[in-house]
Amino acid sequence: MDSTEYGSPHDIVHDQTVYNLIAALHLDAMRIDLQNGNGVAPQLGAGNTSGLGDPWVQAIDKMGAKPIIRLHTMGENDNGADSGGSAADAQAMVSRYTANYASYGLSKPVQYYVIGNETNANDSSGSNFIAFASGMRSAANGQTIYIGGPAWGWYDEGTMTTYHNHTKGTAGGPDFLDYHQYGNGGNTHMTPTQLQQELNGGGTGGDVQEYGTVSYQAEVAKLHADTGLPIEVGEWNLSWGSDPAQGQPFNAIWGASVIGNIVKAGGISMEYGDSSGSLMGVVSQNDTPMPLYYAYYMFTGGDLFQHFGTNMVLTSVTGDTTSNVQGSNVVKNSTLEVFASNNPKNIVVINKDPNTTQMGTVSLTGYDSGTMNVWQTTGNALPTHIATNVAITNGTFTYSVPPYSITTFVLGN
Template identity: 30%
Template sequence: MSCKKICFPVMVGMAIILGCRKNNQEPMLVNDRPLAAKGKLGNRALAGNTTVNFTQAITYSGVKAVYPFSGTISTYGATGIAQPGGATQSARLTNLKLGLYRVPIKWNGGNVISSAAGGPTNISGLAWVTAIKNTGSEPMVVIGGATNDNDITPSDAANLVNYFKNNGMPVKYWVVGNEPGMTMDEYCAMFNTVFDAMKNADASIKIGGPALAWFDMNGLRRFIQLSGSRADFIDYHHYAMGVSFLSDEQALSETVSWENEINAIRAMITSELPGAENRIEIQVGEYNWSWRTANGYPGWNGDDRFYNSIATVWGASVAGHIAKAGGRGHQYADLNGALGLTFEKASDASNFGRSVNDAMPLYYGLQMFSGGNLFRAFGNPATASTTLSNVEVYASTNKNIVMVNKDLTASQTVSVDATGITNGSVIDVWQTNNAQPFSAPQKVGSIVASNGWFSYDLPAKTVTTFIVTTSIAQNLALTSTATASGYVNAAESPDKAKDGNTSTTKWCDNVNHDKWLQYDFGSGRTIKKIVLDWEDWDKNTKYKIQTSNDGINWTDCIVENINDTDPRSYDVNLSNIRYVRFFVAQADDTDAVRLMEFEVWGN
């Protein structure tokens, strides 16, 4: 069995103390001092640093993009998903479960292939789209031209729509061109004719542009002015760096830029074309740590931070900001050297003791939202906030919470006050490991929410996902048999510590040297959480929580020497436990023990 100590920071109100007695030898039938006055929630009025409201979805002044967590198929690499040796990569992307994958395709006179510069010419466009759908994701075709990304004709674009539809693999999402090297007026003239031809081929498809290489509000505004009456979504790219490099601290501090840009674009659409914000989605068509490793950073083969846990944290932060703003983000790309979700080259992989197609750190940053093959996916964004420095919180209405600790050195303890959570809910906790950037997130424990509150440690440079499960732990104390070392009178008997009343009743022993309160559950139980709730002004600082299977031989589970918190909560993982007791030794006892509630949560 194992015990993990998690404490609740609390706010203890002013207590009214009447008739304080200090004599440990007073007779058992003499009344203990009266209960202190308590506020609305008694001493459960905890001082949390993070609030989440699962019942309050974030609202937007326009349409929210579908598939917020998405990616890109570069078509590069000998082990790409449509290549003969692509089974491992396909399984890797299947396990990640992103929503959409952009993939560059051109008509090429009917020989439909990748339009990526240097992309394979022996793999058909149909093979790429089929491979994407086989991972459980949806394709988004980025249409390329005959000789470059943007010399696209209306007939070629319409032919592509019909090509996939007629081959039983219809594509719903399309981007016209990529990072156009022309004026916006020229691009929009092309976009409009291509758009019309494609819609004539299939009116149900969604078409976007202009896929700018960087965030350029003037360019995007001109696109809305000239093509906004047609476009189904707006697309631009944003890499954190590339021409030069940013420090770790600066790169992490700027992740909010993606959220701010999406909000600014939505406001611009509303201003330029009122009402269009309700149908035009916003997507970051490409994003990554850097658009190249040769950005000046003095690492292995350039910027080797792609291979560090900072990429996990940075990626999760950017993905969270994009989703929070109601946008869609496409990480670039599945395979492309250091920029990949997985290793493309054996030389890179072997340098880090990995293999081709093994996951890169950024993969796991996205998985903390997508859930992949580990846990359920993040749903519609819900309201959440935190006062912790360098920590971000993202919540969803399906009761996921993702917390990103961007501090490079300091662990922090989060104390969450969650609205819309059932008392006793079991919460699974998943975390990344900053010392093992190529290792999958691990389930590090399960905790129990008490009155909507829970607490956990967030190690430096990590991402933590809390999954509120449908399992409900019970306060096993309520149905247990309680005995104690003694008590003052019947009004302060052992049963008063398990009556569910945290305001007006208590168990008190102010006579015996060794003081203890014991529960017998009748049979072995699984225990997930222990909560001690004292009278406000009289918590114990030194005590033990002990367990037993016979009520005679006891094992220390928790040994507390410096408690300064009331109530005090411990998340544990105990199996087949029949007896639990709270124990204060004579040497640690300077007065009475006065417990309002001794809760034991489990099944």
């Protein structure tokens, strides 16, 4: 998740309730936007919150997530001005948070950095990466770091592969590629029909709307095939402005589909952001969970059940179709999506139909008998424990899932 600085004072540093809600998700990583300048300590680099960066990195570290630090570069245009980050700033950041992490209140060294943010035409060649990366790796003083970029403002296969090709021979090249992708963009309010098209993978126009949530899977798969690098969708949300649907249960269903499709392609999912001051966050400015909060919960298990596993398991659903999207073949289903994992064993079922309960018979391979617990949300509350010790017999079980719902089946090992 991206930890934005747009939600002050309702954020993970200034609001204990928000901190507790985010910590309860048990996230793997959180991004924070920082910049140095003229030798001063790192400062918050975006949004309407100012101040030192240390408390933010410390808060992320304290909740058990890995901090991902986004570094400012020349050519950016954050808040209407060139942010003017330098190679010396980047080295100082790595020296502080990686080489000397314990001196700044961290339990472990920061390993992940992203160079730049939506520099777009100003850095398609990767000049900032070339200028920054070598010094950053030296400043790590033997600690392992992973450096990504260019945090492109939208999916652009040509630019991303060009960036990779221009930088791969310099200072080891990027360790991962990062780009941003929003559903419909701006303050466009999509109609219920358009929203359903985006969820199902139909419709026309816009960014993701053209192909639905499966486009995330297609984009990640294609960029990985092009470059061989891990791919991070460093920002995603239904809109980069405010759409009423972001505050409605629909957005939990949409968000769970996006998370599942990114992970299915082997990608890194970084939703924007924790509490953004509008409808974009997972926590509102009233310190209450937003629908996307519940989408995350069904994968991480929060404080209620086991986290989705480390290995994705192949799934198929009656009614699946295969389409070529953004140069990749993806499987989509207008009614149900299923994502399953080993280590540990979880199955996440999303019913994308707004009106109809779906009854499904689930057949498992390599798991003949056992029991499972069942958790479910319709996107407007924490998951409810709806069944305990459900029997699996001869590798099958049958279950019904209500309209617009996310159900997680937690299997014993």
